[in-house]
Amino acid sequence: GAGVSQTPSNKVTEKGKYVELRCDPISGHTALYWYRQSLGQGPEFLIYFQGTGAADDSGLPNDRFFAVRPEGSVSTLKIQRTERGDSAVYLCASSTTGGSYHEQYFGPGTRLTVT
Amino acid sequence: RKEVEQDPGPFNVPEGATVAFNCTYSNSASQSFFWYRQDCRKEPKLLMSVYSSGNEDGRFTAQLNRASQYISLLIRDSKLSDSATYLCVVNGAAGNKLTFGGGTRVLVKP
Numbered sequence: 001g002a003g004v005s006q007t008p009s010n011k012v013t014e015k016g017k018y019v020e021l022r023c024d025p026i027s028g029h030t031a032l033y034w035y036r037q038s039l040g041q042g043p044e045f046l047i048y049f050q051g052t053g054a055a056d057d058s059g060l061p062n063d064r065f066f067a068v069r070p071e072g073s074v075s076t077l078k079i080q081r082t083e084r085g086d087s088a089v090y091l092c093a094s095s096t097t098g099g100s101y102h103e104q105y106f107g108p109g110t111r112l113t114v115t
Numbered sequence: 116r117k118e119v120e121q122d123p124g125p126f127n128v129p130e131g132a133t134v135a136f137n138c139t140y141s142n143s144a145s146q147s148f149f150w151y152r153q154d155c156r157k158e159p160k161l162l163m164s165v166y167s168s169g170n171e172d173g174r175f176t177a178q179l180n181r182a183s184q185y186i187s188l189l190i191r192d193s194k195l196s197d198s199a200t201y202l203c204v205v206n207g208a209a210g211n212k213l214t215f216g217g218g219t220r221v222l223v224k225p
Contacts, residue, residue, distance in 0.1 A: 042215030106158035
């Protein structure tokens with residue numbers, strides 16, 4: 001079946017602009033995660049959704065970052081007033097349900113460049 | 116100190132050789148452990164889970180030492196296609212978010 005998809009694959013924006021990144025999880029997966037990966041580093045957790053609600057948003061770096069999942073499927077990560085330091089690959093993952101032992105399947109990521 | 120630490124490498128490995136590397140984690144309450152593989156400019160993919168008793172999947176062997184808080188991965192009979200970055204991953208006490216190490220780069224050469 002189809003894997004996790006993310007759009008756009010690449011996004012270039014100017015400092016100060018607003019961006020939205022979209023994630024379409026594997027059908028039937030109730031848990032959805034956002035991570036951010038900077039060059040040469042491992043992914044860093046941003047936020048976890050169980051269904052429609054954000055169960056853990058402890059990784060969001062500041063209030064410029066916000067994510068929604070209104071119908072429990074597609075999720076959008078929103079970044080306001082982008083800064084050059086926001087440049088990274090934003091990865092989305094989904095799993096059948098939350099919990100320690102369920103494999104998370106990653107999408108191909110959105111490469112965000114803030115100029 | 117980072118929660119999960121890895122030697123970034125690269126480990127240059129002759130084809131057919133064995134390579135092993137570790138990672139250490141700081142949270143003693145961590146519940147589950149994994150190795151993910153990431154190819155250049157691609158997403159991470161699960162290589163294997165790591166169980167307390169140690170486990171093997173083909174040419175790959177993973178070990179967990181809870182007392183010393185480290186995880187190891189051993190690759191036998193290395194193939195050119197094993198060239199990748201190997202990410203050590205820990206699922207914390209809360210159980211939902213993965214904490215990644217910075218990755219160990221492995222280059223298998225003919």
